[in-house]
Amino acid sequence: MKQLPLLGSQMSETLSLGQEARRLEEKYAPRMREELRLGRLVSYVGNRDVPLLRLYRYKEAFAFQLVEEFLDRFDAKPEDYVFDPFCGMGTTLLAASQRGIPAIGVDRLPLAAFIARTLPLFFEIPPGQLKTIFAQLLSLVPQTPPASVAMDVAIMRVAFPEEILDRLRRWKAAIDTLDSPQREVFQLLFFSILEPCSHTSKDGQFLRMRRARKTARPEEVLARQVLEAEKDLLHIRALGWKAPSPGSWTVILGDTRDLSSVPFLRPPTIVITSPPYANRYDYTRIYSLELCFHFVRNFDELRALRHSLLRSHIEARLGPSEAPPHPAVQEIVEILRKRRDQLNNPKIPDMLTSYFVDMRQAIREWQRVLAPGARIALVVDDVRFEGYMLPVDLILSEMADAEGFQTTEIIIARYKGNSSQQMGRFGRVPVRESVVVWRKPT
Numbered sequence: 001m002k003q004l005p006l007l008g009s010q011m012s013e014t015l016s017l018g019q020e021a022r023r024l025e026e027k028y029a030p031r032m033r034e035e036l037r038l039g040r041l042v043s044y045v046g047n048r049d050v051p052l053l054r055l056y057r058y059k060e061a062f063a064f065q066l067v068e069e070f071l072d073r074f075d076a077k078p079e080d081y082v083f084d085p086f087c088g089m090g091t092t093l094l095a096a097s098q099r100g101i102p103a104i105g106v107d108r109l110p111l112a113a114f115i116a117r118t119l120p121l122f123f124e125i126p127p128g129q130l131k132t133i134f135a136q137l138l139s140l141v142p143q144t145p146p147a148s149v150a151m152d153v154a155i156m157r158v159a160f161p162e163e164i165l166d167r168l169r170r171w172k173a174a175i176d177t178l179d180s181p182q183r184e185v186f187q188l189l190f191f192s193i194l195e196p197c198s199h200t201s202k203d204g205q206f207l208r209m210r211r212a213r214k215t216a217r218p219e220e221v222l223a224r225q226v227l228e229a230e231k232d233l234l235h236i237r238a239l240g241w242k243a244p245s246p247g248s249w250t251v252i253l254g255d256t257r258d259l260s261s262v263p264f265l266r267p268p269t270i271v272i273t274s275p276p277y278a279n280r281y282d283y284t285r286i287y288s289l290e291l292c293f294h295f296v297r298n299f300d301e302l303r304a305l306r307h308s309l310l311r312s313h314i315e316a317r318l319g320p321s322e323a324p325p326h327p328a329v330q331e332i333v334e335i336l337r338k339r340r341d342q343l344n345n346p347k348i349p350d351m352l353t354s355y356f357v358d359m360r361q362a363i364r365e366w367q368r369v370l371a372p373g374a375r376i377a378l379v380v381d382d383v384r385f386e387g388y389m390l391p392v393d394l395i396l397s398e399m400a401d402a403e404g405f406q407t408t409e410i411i412i413a414r415y416k417g418n419s420s421q422q423m424g425r426f427g428r429v430p431v432r433e434s435v436v437v438w439r440k441p442t
């Protein structure tokens with residue numbers, strides 16, 4: 001193992017890299033550069049002032065402005081066709097649609113697909129209507145029987161004070177009686193208040209219980225969210241934003257590892273996306289309250305959903321014949337398996353293996369469906385386990401090159417710390433968050 005000085009002017013510490021990781025760093029160094037100005041845009045924080053996107057805090061989203069930036073760099077035109085294979089709340093679709101570019105997104109998490117499908121519905125709501133409906137719901141809620149929710153999921157039994165939970169279930173049932181599109185818009189606002197009404201907080205990779213935290217009253221927070229949504233309805237008009245034209249905004253609840261049933265209008269020419277990160281991230285835990293209120297009926301469905309997502313989480317099951325699909329992954333998996341006892345979770349080698357198996361399958365599908373000459377911008381984090389840095393940006397790039405893409409640039413957007421335990425043990429060595437740019441040859 002060699003110690004390499006970390007790329008980046010302000011970094012003085014060293015980082016352990018396996019031989020394979022080092023080879024990758026050398027191979028891609030000429031195409032790697034820093035553009036730390038983008039650092040602000042690779043996280044959802046950049047959406048704080050963006051109408052509609054600010055109404056639901058999808059923590060894994062990137063900023064609207066990042067998508068705009070890459071649409072510019074790719075010289076996107078209305079004749080293009082944008083695809084986001086991990087579309088989350090629909091940031092890419094919203095930015096594309098505001099330039100009159102048709103877009104399609106796929107996401108496996110029903111909450112994400114729901115939000116992405118609901119954003120265009122806001123354009124159908126006249127200003128003032130949400131306030132009126134809220135007042136009607138307020139008088140309806142006390143006599144509405146509580147909606148059934150997935151109470152066999154443990155977190156649901158401790159997340160809320162009993163009275164608040166009862167109130168939320170009545171709100172949910174009352175909202176469900178509305179007609180579309182008001183129903184979906186209110187459901188989105190309702191999902192956004194579950195965290196403040198609970199003792200939980202979405203914190204890094206975890207949904208943490210904060211028993212001491214005061215919980216908000218559903219009607220108070222929902223009233224506030226309705227006012228914010230009303231502001232946004234005026235704001236999008238002031239900005240001149242247009243409702244997407246019919247058929248130009250499609251969201252599929254599906255798996256990007258198999259795009260065979262996705263109804264593409266034609267082969268997409270631009271991809272702007274960000275996959276789950278290989279850092280033990282489990283979307284079904286972070287969003288379990290939202291899922292249990294609407295998208296799953298019980299724990300078995302929640303668990304089945306967990307196992308249908310890309311395997312970025314620690315419960316990932318590795319098939320008997322699955323092996324690391326890249327030598328840099330194999331190298332770190334071997335190192336980590338030898339140190340299984342020291343790992344804070346012995347399943348990390350299996351997670352890394354399955355994550356890259358899944359990403360290779362996703363890249364193969366993109367290669368199959370994209371138009372010749374298509375451009376891809378993919379935002380991704382490197383990860384670090386036991387002091388070894390895994391250059392996810394470079395591994396994915398080499399895998400993409402092997403599948404027939406060409407890596408044109410690796411743009412370092414920011415340097416990040418890793419988990420607090422790791423920083424405690426190994427010192428504050430940050431990892432990269434990069435935008436990798438690939439092209440499908442013509």
Ligand SMILES: C[S@@+](CC[C@H](N)C(=O)[O-])C[C@H]1O[C@@H](n2cnc3c(N)ncnc32)[C@H](O)[C@@H]1O
Nearest residue numbers: 061062086088089091107108109255256276310
């Ligand atoms: C980093 S987030 C993308 C966020 C998005 N860029 C946005 O602005 O909202 C990654 C997304 O991948 C989704 N995902 C996980 N497994 C998937 C799969 N197999 N197919 C499609 N999407 C998946 C997650 O639900 C999550 O929404």
